[in-house]
Amino acid sequence: MLFFLIFILCLATSYVLPWWAVAIIAFVASVYAGKRPGQAFWSGFGSVFFVWMILAIFKSIPNDHMLVMRVAALFGLPNWILLLLMTAIIGGLVGGMSALSGLMVKRLFEKEPTVAN
Numbered sequence: 001m002l003f004f005l006i007f008i009l010c011l012a013t014s015y016v017l018p019w020w021a022v023a024i025i026a027f028v029a030s031v032y033a034g035k036r037p038g039q040a041f042w043s044g045f046g047s048v049f050f051v052w053m054i055l056a057i058f059k060s061i062p063n064d065h066m067l068v069m070r071v072a073a074l075f076g077l078p079n080w081i082l083l084l085l086m087t088a089i090i091g092g093l094v095g096g097m098s099a100l101s102g103l104m105v106k107r108l109f110e111k112e113p114t115v116a117n
Contacts, residue, residue, distance in 0.1 A: 005033055007050065009029065010095075011054070011055075022095050026047075026094075026096075026098040028102065030043075031102040036103075044095035044098060045096030048096070049089065053084060056088065060080070065080050068083055
């Protein structure tokens with residue numbers, strides 16, 4: 001559920017909000033629906049990874065990948081797909097770390113069980 005929540009919210013707001021809004025979305029979604037640290041990180045990573053990959057491809061198709069090929073050549077990469085993968089990995093790390101941070105903040109403010117004497 002957390003994966004789809006982050007994915008839908010990031011995809012829906014990607015054209016309106018700046019790039020760093022995915023961190024806020026992943027953080028808040030993880031506070032709301034996060035359960036385990038591994039689940040929170042990988043849900044944030046995977047959803048933002050796929051959103052950024054989809055958006056990069058859709059923005060690159062209209063100009064026949066000309067800009068992304070030139071930027072890939074500038075970085076010394078053999079093809080433009082590696083540049084898109086690097087971009088998606090960076091976005092995924094932002095999403096994963098912020099989702100994990102959201103879960104940790106949620107756990108910080110949870111009421112701890114009391115031990116009966």
